[in-house]
Amino acid sequence: MLDVSRVQKELADCNKDKAISGVSIDLHGGDGDLSHLAGTISGPVGTPYEGGTFRIDVRLPSGYPFEPPKMQFVTKVWHPNISSQNGAICLDILKDQWSPALTLKTALLSLQALLSAPEPDDPQDAVVAQQYLRDYPMFVATARYWTETFAKRASVGIEEKVQKLVEMGFPEALVRSTLDSVNGDENMALEKLCSG
Amino acid sequence: MSSAGSVRGTLAPSYFCRDCNRSVTPIPATQLSCPLCHGGLLEDTTIPVPNPNPHAQLFDFIFRFLQDLDLSNLNPERSHDPLLQFVRDHINGSIAGSGSVEISVLIDGVRIGNEPGTHRALPAAQSAVDALPEIVVSESLVSVGGHEAWCSVCRDEVRAGAIATQMPCGHVYHRDCILPWLALRNSCPVCRRELPATGAVGDGNVGQQIAELDGVIG
Ligand SMILES: [Zn+2]
Numbered sequence: 001m002l003d004v005s006r007v008q009k010e011l012a013d014c015n016k017d018k019a020i021s022g023v024s025i026d027l028h029g030g031d032g033d034l035s036h037l038a039g040t041i042s043g044p045v046g047t048p049y050e051g052g053t054f055r056i057d058v059r060l061p062s063g064y065p066f067e068p069p070k071m072q073f074v075t076k077v078w079h080p081n082i083s084s085q086n087g088a089i090c091l092d093i094l095k096d097q098w099s100p101a102l103t104l105k106t107a108l109l110s111l112q113a114l115l116s117a118p119e120p121d122d123p124q125d126a127v128v129a130q131q132y133l134r135d136y137p138m139f140v141a142t143a144r145y146w147t148e149t150f151a152k153r154a155s156v157g158i159e160e161k162v163q164k165l166v167e168m169g170f171p172e173a174l175v176r177s178t179l180d181s182v183n184g185d186e187n188m189a190l191e192k193l194c195s196g
Numbered sequence: 197m198s199s200a201g202s203v204r205g206t207l208a209p210s211y212f213c214r215d216c217n218r219s220v221t222p223i224p225a226t227q228l229s230c231p232l233c234h235g236g237l238l239e240d241t242t243i244p245v246p247n248p249n250p251h252a253q254l255f256d257f258i259f260r261f262l263q264d265l266d267l268s269n270l271n272p273e274r275s276h277d278p279l280l281q282f283v284r285d286h287i288n289g290s291i292a293g294s295g296s297v298e299i300s301v302l303i304d305g306v307r308i309g310n311e312p313g314t315h316r317a318l319p320a321a322q323s324a325v326d327a328l329p330e331i332v333v334s335e336s337l338v339s340v341g342g343h344e345a346w347c348s349v350c351r352d353e354v355r356a357g358a359i360a361t362q363m364p365c366g367h368v369y370h371r372d373c374i375l376p377w378l379a380l381r382n383s384c385p386v387c388r389r390e391l392p393a394t395g396a397v398g399d400g401n402v403g404q405q406i407a408e409l410d411g412v413i414g
């Protein structure tokens with residue numbers, strides 16, 4: 001059985017210093033389901049991911065925290081260890097190096113570290129890895145372009161939009177998932193929230 | 197190229213504990229107290245240095261990540277611990293440059309037990325689990341060191357007077373918290389030190405039994 005009390009503690013703990021850590025995690029939907037979460041990490045400074053906000057889909061298996069959380073990039077990202085097709089991640093602490101002393105926060109911080117330190121020799125995406133090894137400047141340019149295209153547009157000013165809609169009385173998790181579904185368009189989100 | 201000093205300044209704020217008369221690094225995310233004696237008489241001795249290292253922020257969060265693993269609380273006598281060794285070499289030691297090499301090393305350090313030939317995913321031997329002592333948590337265990345007073349599996353406090361299971365490394369857990377893990381791996385969740393392989397041939401492992409009980413595996 002999923003350790004609900006631990007997960008709740010983890011959520012509070014992770015979001016306590018999200019402004020400093022650059023990672024946060026919330027419920028995925030408004031139905032209170034603790035086994036499906038939505039994480040965000042900000043792209044590390046000094047990397048092609050700088051300035052981007054990357055959404056991570058987080059699913060907790062019933063054996064959590066004895067089994068690792070299942071994490072996948074929702075935001076498209078160009079990185080040797082992350083599938084450019086479906087966001088699948090190659091990171092050992094999410095597999096056989098998991099320990100229950102690790103947390104959702106440390107897992108997200110590790111993803112942030114992975115963005116800073118690609119390991120092309122152990123790739124998830126062979127095409128990206130090959131480019132990284134053979135034409136590094138092109139890799140950087142592509143990764144930067146993907147950050148601009150996919151990790152910025154929807155997230156520009158997203159926090160202000162969230163705050164505005166929450167002040168109108170909608171629950172935050174619902175606001176976020178709705179904004180997500182309409183690519184950050186505030187008016188469309190409001191329409192959806194009012195009609196739903 | 198930034199100096200090791202400036203990197204260290206960023207990574208590990210240095211404080212002087214008036215109680216134990218030595219420089220210490222407080223445990224983050226708790227109220228400021230000495231990690232050794234829990235005294236609150238701390239003096240900030242961090243030298244404020246402008247940090248030109250573009251990766252300083254990165255080092256910072258990897259460092260925080262490692263501290264979440266409770267490395268700051270590891271007993272210095274445990275010099276065989278590869279994680280501790282790595283922290284000593286790469287964080288407290290001489291990170292002089294600012295390239296991704298160090299970052300890879302930092303991350304590699306977390307990847308212990310990943311080399312070919314090391315045992316993976318082995319449950320603890322039943323005899324080793326049976327041999328784990330159940331201790332009554334004493335006041336001194338709770339008040340010294342911080343990390344012993346905390347079960348890293350459920351992230352709840354382990355209070356003085358409570359019964360807890362103590363691993364050979366000294367880390368304590370609620371019995372119900374550590375058993376499901378030992379059914380999967382024979383290591384301490386915090387420091388990854390392995391239980392002795394006392395299981396002789398024919399000795400069952402705790403894995404099968406627990407897995408049948410609550411289906412943790414799978
Ligand atoms: Zn002290």
Ligand SMILES: [Zn+2]
Pocket residue numbers: 347348349350351352369370373
């Ligand atoms: Zn516990």
Ligand SMILES: [Zn+2]
Pocket residue numbers: 363365366367384385386387388389
């Ligand atoms: Zn331990």
